[in-house]
Every structure is written in C-alpha cells, then in structure tokens.
Amino acid sequence: MNKVLVLFAHPVYQTSLLNKSLLAGLPNSEHVTLHDLYETYPNFMINVAREQALLESHDVIVFQHPMYWYSCPALLKEWMDLVLEHGYAYGTGATALKDKYFISSITSGGDVGNYEGEKNIRNLLQPFEFTANLCNMKFLPPFITYGGLKIKAGNFDQNLTTDYLTQQVSNFNQLIEDLIHDRIDPQACEQYATMNERFDLTEVSQ
Amino acid sequence: MTAAFVIASLFLGMAVILVPLAHRLNLGSVLGYLIAGAIVGIVLTYVAPMLGMETTHLLEQLNHASEFGVVLMLFVIGLEIRPSHLWRMKSTILSAGGLQVSITALLIMAVSMLVFHLTWQVGLAIGLTLSLSSTAIIMSTLKEKGWQNTVGGKASFAALLFQDIAVIPIIAVIPLLAVSSVASHNEIAHGIDITAYLPTWLKPIVVILAIVLVYILSRYLINPLFDYIARARQKEIFTTAALGLVTTIAAFMSLIGLSPALGVFIAGVILSESEYRHELEADIEPFKGLLLGVFFMTVGAAFNFSLFGEQFMLIGLLTVGLILLKASVLYLVGKVLRLKKIEHALFFLALAQGGEFAFVLFTLAVGQNVIDPSIADTLRIVVALSMAITPLLFLLYEKVLLKKMMTTDSDDRAADDIDEENKIIVAGVGRFGQIVGRLLQYNQFNVTALDNDPNMIDTLRKYGWKVFFGDATRMDLLHAAGIDSATGMVIAMNDPDKVLELTAYLIKHHPNLTLFVRARDRTVAYQLHRMGVKNIYRETFESSATMGEDVLKHLGMRAYQAKRAKLRYQQEDEALVAQLAESFFAEDEKGHLLKVQQQLDNLAKVLSNDQHVKQHSMNKDSGWDESSLIEDLGSKNKY
Numbered sequence: 081m082n083k084v085l086v087l088f089a090h091p092v093y094q095t096s097l098l099n100k101s102l103l104a105g106l107p108n109s110e111h112v113t114l115h116d117l118y119e120t121y122p123n124f125m126i127n128v129a130r131e132q133a134l135l136e137s138h139d140v141i142v143f144q145h146p147m148y149w150y151s152c153p154a155l156l157k158e159w160m161d162l163v164l165e166h167g168y169a170y171g172t173g174a175t176a177l178k179d180k181y182f183i184s185s186i187t188s189g190g191d192v193g194n195y196e197g198e199k200n201i202r203n204l205l206q207p208f209e210f211t212a213n214l215c216n217m218k219f220l221p222p223f224i225t226y227g228g229l230k231i232k233a234g235n236f237d238q239n240l241t242t243d244y245l246t247q248q249v250s251n252f253n254q255l256i257e258d259l260i261h262d263r264i265d266p267q268a269c270e271q272y273a274t275m276n277e278r279f280d281l282t283e284v285s286q
Numbered sequence: 287m288t289a290a291f292v293i294a295s296l297f298l299g300m301a302v303i304l305v306p307l308a309h310r311l312n313l314g315s316v317l318g319y320l321i322a323g324a325i326v327g328i329v330l331t332y333v334a335p336m337l338g339m340e341t342t343h344l345l346e347q348l349n350h351a352s353e354f355g356v357v358l359m360l361f362v363i364g365l366e367i368r369p370s371h372l373w374r375m376k377s378t379i380l381s382a383g384g385l386q387v388s389i390t391a392l393l394i395m396a397v398s399m400l401v402f403h404l405t406w407q408v409g410l411a412i413g414l415t416l417s418l419s420s421t422a423i424i425m426s427t428l429k430e431k432g433w434q435n436t437v438g439g440k441a442s443f444a445a446l447l448f449q450d451i452a453v454i455p456i457i458a459v460i461p462l463l464a465v466s467s468v469a470s471h472n473e474i475a476h477g478i479d480i481t482a483y484l485p486t487w488l489k490p491i492v493v494i495l496a497i498v499l500v501y502i503l504s505r506y507l508i509n510p511l512f513d514y515i516a517r518a519r520q521k522e523i524f525t526t527a528a529l530g531l532v533t534t535i536a537a538f539m540s541l542i543g544l545s546p547a548l549g550v551f552i553a554g555v556i557l558s559e560s561e562y563r564h565e566l567e568a569d570i571e572p573f574k575g576l577l578l579g580v581f582f583m584t585v586g587a588a589f590n591f592s593l594f595g596e597q598f599m600l601i602g603l604l605t606v607g608l609i610l611l612k613a614s615v616l617y618l619v620g621k622v623l624r625l626k627k628i629e630h631a632l633f634f635l636a637l638a639q640g641g642e643f644a645f646v647l648f649t650l651a652v653g654q655n656v657i658d659p660s661i662a663d664t665l666r667i668v669v670a671l672s673m674a675i676t677p678l679l680f681l682l683y684e685k686v687l688l689k690k691m692m693t694t695d696s697d698d699r700a701a702d703d704i705d706e707e708n709k710i711i712v713a714g715v716g717r718f719g720q721i722v723g724r725l726l727q728y729n730q731f732n733v734t735a736l737d738n739d740p741n742m743i744d745t746l747r748k749y750g751w752k753v754f755f756g757d758a759t760r761m762d763l764l765h766a767a768g769i770d771s772a773t774g775m776v777i778a779m780n781d782p783d784k785v786l787e788l789t790a791y792l793i794k795h796h797p798n799l800t801l802f803v804r805a806r807d808r809t810v811a812y813q814l815h816r817m818g819v820k821n822i823y824r825e826t827f828e829s830s831a832t833m834g835e836d837v838l839k840h841l842g843m844r845a846y847q848a849k850r851a852k853l854r855y856q857q858e859d860e861a862l863v864a865q866l867a868e869s870f871f872a873e874d875e876k877g878h879l880l881k882v883q884q885q886l887d888n889l890a891k892v893l894s895n896d897q898h899v900k901q902h903s904m905n906k907d908s909g910w911d912e913s914s915l916i917e918d919l920g921s922k923n924k925y
Contacts, residue, residue, distance in 0.1 A: 230919075
C-alpha cells in the first residue's frame with residue numbers, strides 16, 4: 081500500500097469546476113492526503129520543514145493544479161524552489177525522495193487543440209519531469225482534464241461530451257486507487273504520452 | 287458689601303496671577319495659593335483697618351467658610367477610592383504607605399519628645415501630620431514627566447493613596463489627643479451636638495447607627511434620586527443635588543458629634559462604585575478647587591512672617607531635618623519594596639516633603655487645642671518650605687541621579703558600541719517602537735533608541751540595546767544619539783503631538799534622513815501626509831485589517847482570497863488617505879467644521895468610497911477573472 085500526497089495549488093479554487101470535481105472524487109482513504117497549498121500558505125510563507133516531513137511520510141507525490149501560462153500557479157513554483165533543497169531532494173547523498181512516484185494532474189480551461197505540436201503537454205511539463213528525475217523519483221505521465229471554460233459555458237460537442245467530466249472524475253479516482261495499491265508499472269507507462277491513454281485503452285479493450 | 291468685593295478681588299486676583307506661575311515652575315498649585323495668600327495677608331494688614339475690619343477676625347471667618355472646601359475634598363477622595371480597585375492593590379498600598387506613615391510618624395514623635403520636650407500627644411499629632419506628603423505636587427510632576435507608569439511612580443502613587451485614606455483616621459484621632467477638654471473650640475467643628483445629653487454608653491451605638499444610615503442612604507436612596515434628576519436633564523439641579531448631598535451628610539454627622547469630613551468620606555467611598563461617580567466628581571470638583579484654594583490662601587495669609595525672621599535658623603534646620611528624615615524612611619521602605627536603584631531614587635526623593643493635608647490637620651489640631659498655635663505657625667512654614675524645595679529634588683533626580691545611573695550602566699554594558707553609530711534611531715520604544723526595534727535587532731541591525739521611561743530603558747539595556755533617556759524632541763539628545771550619522775529614523779512615540787513636532791523638526795533640519803512615522807489615527811496620517819512624509823504607519827491599520835481577513839475566512843472565504851481582499855482594501859484605503867489629506871485641511875483652514883463633525887464627515891467620505899469600489903469590483907479579483915475568457919474561448923472554437 082502506498083501513501084498518496086496530493087499537493088494542490090489553485091489561487092481561485094472557488095471558481096474552478098474541474099478541480100472541485102476531481103478533488104471531490106478522490107478516494108476517501110487514510111492513504112490519501114490532500115494538501116491545499118493556497119489555503120495553507122496565503123502569505124507564501126512556506127514551512128519547509130513541515131513540507132519535507134510530509135514528503136517523507138508519503139510514497140506518491142501528485143501535483144494537482146491548473147495550467148497557468150503553460151506552467152503551474154506561482155505558489156507551487158515557490159514550493160518547489162524552497163522545499164526541494166539541494167542536499168535534501170537532489171545532489172550528493174540526497175535520497176529523501178528517491179523512488180517515490182511523481183505524477184502531475186493538470187486541469188486546463190482550454191481544449192486538447194490548445195496543446196498540439198510543439199505545445200504538446202509533455203513538452204510543456206518537461207521542467208517537472210526533469211525535476212522528478214533530478215530527485216531520483218519515478219516519473220509517471222501526467223493526467224490531463226481539459227475543457228474547463230467550455231463546460232462552464234455549456235458548449236458541448238462530440239469532442240467534449242456532457243459526461244466527459246464524470247468520466248474524468250471516475251478515471252482520476254481509479255488512478256489514485258491504482259497508485260495506492262501499487263497497480264501501476266512505471267515501465268509499462270512509458271508508452272503513454274499522458275495517463276489518460278491508459279484509460280482510453282482499457283475502455284477500448286473492454 | 288464693598289469690603290467683601292475688595293477682599294474677594296484681592297484673593298482671587300492674587301490667585302490668578304500666582305497659581306499659574308507656581309504651576310509653570312512645577313511648584314504645584316498649593317504653593318501658589320499659599321504664596322498668594324501670604325501676599326494678601328501682608329496687603330490686608332494695611333487695607334483691613336481702612337475697611338473698618340480686623341485682619342485676624344476676617345481671616346478666621348474666611349477660614350471657616352473655606353473649611354467646607356476640605357469637606358468637599360474628602361468627599362472627592364472618597365469618590366476616587368473605589369474599594370474593589372483598592373483591594374487589588376492592597377499589598378503594595380499597605381507596604382508602601384503603611385510602613386512609611388507609621389515609621390515617619392513615630393520618628394517625628396520621638397524627635398518632638400526628646401529634642402523639643404513636647405508631650406507624647408502633641409508629638410503624635412505632629413508626627414501623623416508631617417508623615418503625609420503632597421499628592422498634588424507629586425502626581426502632577428509624575429504625570430508631566432511621564433513617570434506615572436514606571437515602577438517608582440507606581441510605588442509613589444500607592445504610598446500617596448494610603449496617605450489619602452490615612453487622613454480620615456488621623457482626623458478622627460487628633461481630637462482625642464487634646465489634653466484639656468475644657469477649651470476645645472468645638473463650635474468650629476460641630477456647634478450643636480444633640481448627643482450631648484445622652485448617656486455615655488449610648489453614644490457609640492448612635493455613631494454606629496449613623497454610619498449605617500449613611501451607608502443605606504448612599505447605597506439605596508441616592509441612585510434612584512439621581513436617576514430622577516438626571517432624567518430632568520437640568521445640569522444645575524444635578525450640581526445642586528451633589529452639593530446638597532454633601533452638606534446634608536456633613537450636617538447630620540456634626541449633629542451627632544462626629545467629624546463631618548468622616549461622614550462625607552464614607553458617603554464618597556460608597557458612591558465611588560455607582561454609575562454617577564464621574565458626574566458627581568465633575569460637579570463637585572470646581573467648588574472643591576475654589577474653596578480649597580481659598581482655604582490655602584487663608585493659611586498663607588495667616589503665615590507669621592515675623593516668626594520667620596526670628597526663628598530663621600530653627601525653621602531652616604527643621605525643614606532640612608524633615609526632608610532628610612522623610613527621605614531616609616522612604617529609602618528604607620523602598621528597600622523593603624525591593625525597588626531598583628533608579629526607581630528607588632524617584633520614590634524617596636518624590637515623597638520627602640510635607641503635604642497640603644498638614645495645613646488642614648494643623649488647623650484642626652489648633653482648633654481642638656491639641657497643638658499650641660505658635661508651634662503650628664512654625665510648622666506650617668516648615669511644610670510650605672519643604673513643598674517649595676520638592677521641584678529641586680525632582681530636578682536633582684532627573685538631571686543628576688538619572689543621568690549618572692544611566693551613564694554608569696551603559697559604561698559597563700555597552701562600552702564597545704559607544705563609538706559605533708547605528709544607522710537607525712528609534713524614538714519611543716513603547717508598545718509600537720519596541721516591535722520595530724526588536725525586528726531589527728533580531729536581524730542583527732543594532733538600533734539606537736530614545737525613550738523617557740527609565741524602567742523600560744533599564745530592561746532594554748540589559749539586552750544590549752543602546753538606549754538614551756529623555757524626550758526625543760530635544761535637539762541635544764538627538765545629537766548625542768548620533769542623528770548626524772543615522773540614515774533612518776523611526777518615530778514611534780505615544781503622543782501624536784510629539785510625533786508631529788519631531789517629524790516637522792527633522793524634515794526641516796535633517797532633510798536627508800528617511801523617516802518612518804507612526805500615526806495614531808487617520809487624522810494624524812493626514813497631517814503627516816501633508817508634511818510630505820512618505821512612510822506613514824497607521825497604528826491599528828494592519829492588525830485590524832488582518833482581523834478582518836480572518837473573519838472573512840471564518841465566513842467561508844478561501845484563505846488566499848481573503849488575503850487578497852485585505853490587501854486590496856488596504857491599497858484602496860491608502861490611496862484614499864492621500865486623496866482626502868488635502869481636502870481635510872482645506873476645510874479645516876476655513877474653520878467651519880468642528881473637530882467631531884470633521885471626523886464624521888471624514889468617515890462618510892471613506893464609506894462612500896468603499897461603496898464606489900464595491901460597485902465596480904464586487905467580489906472579484908481581476909487577476910483571475912475568467913468571464914471574458916469563457917466568452918472568448920468557451921463558446922467559440924478559436925485557436
């Protein structure tokens with residue numbers, strides 16, 4: 081059994097339909113810790129010791145955040161800058177995060193179409209991938225939920241069906257359950273650009 | 287009638303000239319009245335015969351009238367006592383005051399008996415009378431120098447409080463010390479005594495019943511009565527009722543042969559916990575002040591100046607002796623209270639004089655045939671002289687002892703950073719400036735601090751602060767503190783007037799100094815703004831806004847949203863201060879608006895601004911407003 085830490089960063093969570101839905105769908109388990117960064121550190125005064133202790137007591141680190149200017153919101157970046165210290169997370173003798181799983185769960189107001197070609201999601205998330213690798217973590221492909229703005233506007237089509245969000249929430253729940261029960265093989269995941277493909281394939285195979 | 291007008295004008299005119307002068311010289315108003323009285327006394331010896339009067343007779347009559355002032359004073363003392371408040375301070379009051387009064391009284395009694403061969407009764411009366419110090423002089427000096435909240439100031443206050451209360455039993459005891467009951471001038475104090483014909487065993491019962499009656503009257507009858515009067519909204523009837531209450535109780539007490547002062551004191555104590563306390567005090571205060579003033583002037587007028595000439599050496603020795611004796615006793619009491627040396631010095635120098643009560647008690651003692659009038663005459667002059675010397679003692683404390691103790695302290699502790707000038711000077715290290723200083727020290731920036739609380743300075747010095755004692759608005763002190771090499775100055779004194787004064791001075795004479803200024807409220811902020819100060823810190827602005835932020839969170843707002851709401855509100859408000867500062871003074875200069883009206887107007891402007899802001903931004907944070915995005919990206923298939 082793995083313990084999952086969801087590091088959640090959203091400056092205006094109160095208006096985020098996608099994040100509210102996804103977080104509500106998190107398994108209600110003692111193995112899952114939801115850590116709401118903007119609620120804990122509205123002054124950006126991050127308690128580094130406390131954050132490092134949290135990391136150490138978990139096996140899977142999930143970055144849960146919206147895509148802001150092709151990256152994460154500012155407080156999560158601040159968190160990375162301060163908490164992932166040299167000598168602790170990376171560098172000689174730094175083993176605190178070694179072999180822990182790292183996965184991003186990204187929400188976007190835009191469509192899949194906004195993340196094509198050079199702007200594909202894996203390219204954009206390279207800084208996070210490099211970070212995880214530098215910390216000797218096991219990087220897993222990101223899980224993406226699109227269409228926040230269209231869903232709010234009620235503008236659905238064949239690419240964005242009305243049950244899309246429900247499906248995403250259930251997949252996300254499944255993903256976290258799988259992480260808890262160690263049912264995910266990082267090697268096998270290397271074939272996916274995003275973790276969503278894993279579910280698309282299972283759906284197809286069913 | 288003409289004579290009365292002439293005499294009244296003489297007394298009042300002299301008082302008007304001399305009392306403010308005495309006050310300016312820190313001599314206290316009592317001494318002013320005494321000197322005014324003495325001058326009137328000399329003038330009267332020439333004027334009174336012209337008006338067809340005898341000076342001594344005239345003074346005696348005036349004295350009787352003004353004794354009502356003493357009664358009123360005791361009523362006001364009673365009002366100020368508040369038993370619940372007193373109870374909390376009981377140990378300090380008892381140890382500071384009890385020891386001081388009893389030891390001083392006994393020592394003076396011993397001196398009277400051994401050196402001057404007086405009887406023990408006379409010795410005790412003199413001892414008790416001289417053990418009291420001058421509340422009026424000490425309290426006003428402590429207040430003026432800002433020392434009333436220092437440890438030494440508080441100990442002095444406790445001792446004075448004890449003395450004020452001790453006056454009551456002393457008044458009760460002095461008549462009992464009369465050796466010859468034959469010639470007691472009883473008519474002065476009471477006149478008619480209806481208990482005179484009662485059997486002796488019944489008298490104590492009558493007295494106890496009377497006190498119980500006063501208690502019941504004050505406790506259960508007066509509040510409803512005042513409620514009734516207050517509802518009529520007739521200010522002068524309230525005053526009349528207050529005075530009437532005092533006269534009624536005084537009359538009642540005289541009738542049964544008790545001291546009227548004692549009766550009104552008890553009534554005052556009982557009423558001190560009533561909601562009418564402040565109103566009563568305010569109503570009685572002018573009468574008390576005026577009549578007491580007349581009382582002290584009659585004492586002054588009765589000064590026997592020929593005596594002063596004859597007994598010059600004796601009076602001088604007695605005065606010095608009295609001060610030395612009182613100071614030594616206070617020194618011992620201070621040791622018992624474990625006062626530190628600076629506080630200790632203040633305590634034993636401040637209280638080392640005779641007090642205004644001495645004049646009251648000497649008059650009583652002479653009237654009751656306890657003390658010979660000639661002794662009382664001499665001692666009155668001694669007390670007056672000792673009071674006149676008090677400001678010199680305060681000066682000795684402030685300019686010599688305090689300075690010496692402060693420099694010897696800093697020599698041991700901070701010898702190394704004496705030459706090193708700090709970049710920041712903090713003026714006023716009370717509850718505000720202290721935090722600024724601590725934050726800087728915490729980050730290894732040494733500060734130079736200025737303050738006028740010796741106790742605070744002592745504590746801060748222990749922890750390595752470089753602290754100068756004194757008023758930060760003094761130029762020489764600013765130079766000693768190194769203002770010429772400082773780059774920034776934190777102005778954080780308590781008194782907004784001092785803050786403005788110092789700020790104005792520094793802007794004019796040290797224009798390159800960066801100022802950080804504490805503003806007590808919005809109005810002060812306006813003034814500072816107008817002076818061109820850039821860094822203004824409104825006292826409660828940060829903490830109250832933070833409290834608001836937390837209440838928003840309590841109401842369910844997200845922490846970060848509440849934080850931004852607070853910051854945005856503060857930004858708006860700061861901008862508003864800048865904008866309103868100008869119009870605030872424009873109106874002020876016209877002189878059309880009263881201060882209070884101005885404040886309300888000001889609040890109205892602030893509130894209307896808030897409404898305006900609310901209308902155009904509602905609850906949104908423009909940084910993450912996505913309404914236009916939804917319109918753009920959400921509905922059309924762009925990009």
